[in-house]
Amino acid sequence: MQYDPKVLARMKKMEGQLRGILRMMEEEKDCKDVITQLSAVRSAVDRTIGVIVTDNLVECLSQEDAETVDKNAIVKQAVDLLVKSR
Numbered sequence: 001m002q003y004d005p006k007v008l009a010r011m012k013k014m015e016g017q018l019r020g021i022l023r024m025m026e027e028e029k030d031c032k033d034v035i036t037q038l039s040a041v042r043s044a045v046d047r048t049i050g051v052i053v054t055d056n057l058v059e060c061l062s063q064e065d066a067e068t069v070d071k072n073a074i075v076k077q078a079v080d081l082l083v084k085s086r
């Protein structure tokens with residue numbers, strides 16, 4: 001699967017956020033601030049998972065051989081991925 005450049009940019013942003021959180025912890029910042037930032041990263045991860053699963057689902061359903069593919073199975077697999085990610 002080819003990933004959208006926007007998804008890659010999201011991942012890099014999350015990487016930067018995680019580095020910032022590590023720095024906050026090393027500097028012994030208040031735990032409320034650390035948890036707030038960790039929650040923001042978790043939300044960003046959840047949204048990114050949704051985008052990736054959605055893009056993959058659209059791609060799978062729009063392929064040339066989509067008529068011969070069990071669409072229900074593809075949708076079920078996508079839902080299973082989303083449930084597993086939680």
